[in-house]
Amino acid sequence: MDYISILPIQILHGLVYGMLLFLLASGLTLIFGMMGVLNFAHGALYMIGAYFSFSVLLWTGQFWLSLIIAPVLVALVGLLIERVFLRKVHVYGHVAELLVTFGIAFILEDVVMILWGSEPLKIEIPAILAGSLSMFGDTYPTYRLFILVVSLLVFVFLSLILTKTRAGIIVRAAVDNKEMVGALGFNVPLIFLLLFGVGAWLAGLAGVIGGPYLMTHPGMGAVILVDLFVVVVLGGLGSIRGALLAAILIGEIQSFGVLFLPQFALFFQYLLLAAVLILKPEGLLGEKT
Amino acid sequence: MTHYRIWNWLFLISFLALLAFLPGLIPEFSLNVVITMLIYSLFAIAFNILFGQAGLLSFGHAAYFGTGAYTSILVYKHFGLSLFPGILAGGVFSVLLGVIFGVFVVRLSGMPFALLSLAFNMLIYAVAEKWRTFTGGEDGIAMQRPDLFIPGFGSIDMFPTVNFYYFVLIIVVLCIAYCWWFTKTPLGRINVCIRENEERAGFVGYNTYTTKLLVYLVCAFFCGVAGALASSFDEFVSTSMINMVKSGDILITTFVGGLGIFWGPIAGVCFLTYLNDTLSSFTKHWVLIQGAIFIAVVMYAPDGISGLLLRIKNRLFDRFKIEKG
Numbered sequence: 001m002d003y004i005s006i007l008p009i010q011i012l013h014g015l016v017y018g019m020l021l022f023l024l025a026s027g028l029t030l031i032f033g034m035m036g037v038l039n040f041a042h043g044a045l046y047m048i049g050a051y052f053s054f055s056v057l058l059w060t061g062q063f064w065l066s067l068i069i070a071p072v073l074v075a076l077v078g079l080l081i082e083r084v085f086l087r088k089v090h091v092y093g094h095v096a097e098l099l100v101t102f103g104i105a106f107i108l109e110d111v112v113m114i115l116w117g118s119e120p121l122k123i124e125i126p127a128i129l130a131g132s133l134s135m136f137g138d139t140y141p142t143y144r145l146f147i148l149v150v151s152l153l154v155f156v157f158l159s160l161i162l163t164k165t166r167a168g169i170i171v172r173a174a175v176d177n178k179e180m181v182g183a184l185g186f187n188v189p190l191i192f193l194l195l196f197g198v199g200a201w202l203a204g205l206a207g208v209i210g211g212p213y214l215m216t217h218p219g220m221g222a223v224i225l226v227d228l229f230v231v232v233v234l235g236g237l238g239s240i241r242g243a244l245l246a247a248i249l250i251g252e253i254q255s256f257g258v259l260f261l262p263q264f265a266l267f268f269q270y271l272l273l274a275a276v277l278i279l280k281p282e283g284l285l286g287e288k289t
Numbered sequence: 290m291t292h293y294r295i296w297n298w299l300f301l302i303s304f305l306a307l308l309a310f311l312p313g314l315i316p317e318f319s320l321n322v323v324i325t326m327l328i329y330s331l332f333a334i335a336f337n338i339l340f341g342q343a344g345l346l347s348f349g350h351a352a353y354f355g356t357g358a359y360t361s362i363l364v365y366k367h368f369g370l371s372l373f374p375g376i377l378a379g380g381v382f383s384v385l386l387g388v389i390f391g392v393f394v395v396r397l398s399g400m401p402f403a404l405l406s407l408a409f410n411m412l413i414y415a416v417a418e419k420w421r422t423f424t425g426g427e428d429g430i431a432m433q434r435p436d437l438f439i440p441g442f443g444s445i446d447m448f449p450t451v452n453f454y455y456f457v458l459i460i461v462v463l464c465i466a467y468c469w470w471f472t473k474t475p476l477g478r479i480n481v482c483i484r485e486n487e488e489r490a491g492f493v494g495y496n497t498y499t500t501k502l503l504v505y506l507v508c509a510f511f512c513g514v515a516g517a518l519a520s521s522f523d524e525f526v527s528t529s530m531i532n533m534v535k536s537g538d539i540l541i542t543t544f545v546g547g548l549g550i551f552w553g554p555i556a557g558v559c560f561l562t563y564l565n566d567t568l569s570s571f572t573k574h575w576v577l578i579q580g581a582i583f584i585a586v587v588m589y590a591p592d593g594i595s596g597l598l599l600r601i602k603n604r605l606f607d608r609f610k611i612e613k614g
Binding site: 036088089092094095096098099100102103105106107109110111113114226229230233263264266267270271273277281282 | 397404419541544574582584
């Protein structure tokens with residue numbers, strides 16, 4: 001096999017999966033970093049995003065409409081979860097919150113199976129994205145490049161909001177020290193609620209664009225959850241740039257691992273995680289607390 | 290105080306007597322469920338020593354459960370060992386693995402501890418899944434459980450469920466008794482001290498690192514024994530015994546049972562095993578009900594089932610006292 005000529009395509013493969021992971025991880029890292037909630041329902045929110053988009057697509061036939069509506073619906077589910085369940089159990093500590101999100105993930109998965117069935121669904125992508133572009137002496141599906149563009153846009157917007165706007169600065173301050181932010185007169189529970197909503201929105205968006213790329217089935221959230229967790233911890237809790245770096249790293253490890261050392265790709269990924277946690281427990285770009 | 294103690298002992302003895310006569314009272318199918326409950330009780334109690342007593346939350350204890358499970362099946366297969374040495378090997382290999390991982394993990398506490406233990410769990414899971422020639426990968430290994438050989442007595446056929454039930458009962462009761470005793474030893478007490486304030490425990494002069502490592506290894510040993518019993522019972526081992534779902538299960542079980550209470554996890558194991566067994570037989574959507582129960586427990590009984598039971602008992606007892614007074 002000629003490795004040099006397939007190198008760019010292989011890098012692109014890793015980048016696309018990595019960017020999808022980033023989309024999911026960006027919301028989770030803020031939730032985890034700030035609220036300390038290791039949200040196991042994040043994968044389930046991603047999954048219902050894909051299913052919502054399937055239904056919107058079925059009713060309206062408009063992909064672009066589903067791209068707007070489905071994430072908002074997921075965000076509403078997220079707001080409901082935070083307001084009704086998580087806020088009440090916050091006082092009982094991390095494990096209690098973890099258990100609640102476990103329970104929610106179970107329920108969402110089962111409800112999806114009742115409503116949509118357990119068979120994998122096929123989501124049609126619009127004609128404009130269905131083709132492929134020729135690049136690096138090869139062709140590449142346009143849809144994957146679309147994933148890349150959307151994720152990059154989200155990264156740019158999220159970074160700008162977090163660093164340049166007042167709301168973003170308050171959120172970052174709350175990740176660092178929520179007691180102090182509360183003492184300064186900001187409504188921390190409200191910030192939590194909105195943050196969780198934004199995280200759920202991002203998960204929903206990832207579901208909409210990830211559904212046609214990976215497979216849409218009830219277990220899709222649980223499948224991606226492990227990689228997602230690796231990215232968030234590797235990047236550092238609460239760090240958007242760290243999540244981006246880690247997501248691309250994991251994407252490339254998997255892409256090249258499958259090519260060169262299929263037996264060891266998984267092992268390397270977890271070895272990297274363990275090594276980083278031993279040497280720098282706060283993650284690659286995380287800040288010491 | 291002694292009055293309560295007598296009642297506790299009486300309860301314990303009658304409970305053990307019930308377990309001893311159980312094979313005569315229930316059908317063999319139910320006995321299988323009880324064996325599962327016994328094995329997971331040991332797993333959960335070992336986990337609870339680390340979490341409830343030492344305050345170290347591990348997301349990756351299936352690593353030790355799974356190592357024990359794989360070790361015992363592999364030694365039966367390759368060395369033809371009999372049952373007890375196989376179980377012991379499961380515990381010992383888990384401790385060896387615990388030394389390698391523990392050296393790094395124990396330096397941390399809180400969330401970093403939990404995450405690193407999960408990372409190690411994933412690492413060992415990746416090995417079990419990819420090293421197909423040795424572990425069988427996802428297909429796993431099937432191996433009939435060997436006879437129990439007692440020197441000077443001969444061997445006992447372990448194929449009948451009743452015989453294996455008594456074997457598991459004896460091992461689990463002995464292990465749990467040791468765990469209970471361990472929590473009362475000075476070493477066990479220092480762990481509580483470290484949980485409450487590690488820095489202060491260090492200033493007083495205790496070596497917190499070694500103490501944490503020791504309790505970590507004790508826990509790894511009993512998790513390994515539980516895993517070895519589980520794979521010997523199933524006569525099969527696969528990656529489902531070592532994956533992160535198993536780690537999650539044991540955390541959920543312990544929490545539902547009651548964290549701070551030594552006997553709590555047993556309540557959790559019995560409740561959830563029974564629930565899974567009955568729900569899955571009469572509805573397809575038992576996962577949904579299970580999820581709802583987790584949420585209900587966290588929201589309305591944050592001390593778990595045993596906490597709830599204790600509260601009910603206290604209330605009844607208080608009323609009794611008032612009536613008497």
